[in-house]
Amino acid sequence: FKNAESDRGPKIYHYQVMISLMLSSQTKDEVTAGAMTRLKKFGLDPKKISETEESVLASLIHPVGFWQKKAGYIKNASRIVHTEYDDDIPKTVEGLTSLPS
Numbered sequence: 644f645k646n647a648e649s650d651r652g653p654k655i656y657h658y659q660v661m662i663s664l665m666l667s668s669q670t671k672d673e674v675t676a677g678a679m680t681r682l683k684k685f686g687l688d689p690k691k692i693s694e695t696e697e698s699v700l701a702s703l704i705h706p707v708g709f710w711q712k713k714a715g716y717i718k719n720a721s722r723i724v725h726t727e728y729d730d731d732i733p734k735t736v737e738g739l740t741s742l743p744s
Contacts, residue, residue, distance in 0.1 A: 658724060693726075
C-alpha cells in the first residue's frame with residue numbers, strides 16, 4: 644500500500660492505512676495521495692496527530708472531500724488509537740467501526 648510507510652513498523656503502517664482509508668471517501672485517489680504525503684511529512688503517528696490542532700490537520704488534508712469533518716474524525720480516532728490501543732488500530736471490525744469517521 645503506497646500511501647503508508649511500511650518501514651516504520653506494523654503499528655504505524657496499520658494506522659496510516661486506516662487514515663488513508665478515512666481520507667479516501669468521496670475523494671479522488673490523487674487528492675488522497677497528496678494529503679497522505681503532507682501528513683507523513685508532518686509526522687503521521689497517533690500521538691502526534693492526537694496532539695495537533697484540528698485546524699492544522701484541516702490545512703494538511705485540504706482539499707479532500709469533507710476535509711473539515713475528516714480533520715475532527717482523524718484527531719479523535721488518533722486519540723483513541725493512542726490511548727486505548729497502544730498506537731495500533733483495533734483488531735476487530737467492531738473496534739474499527741466504533742472509531743469516529
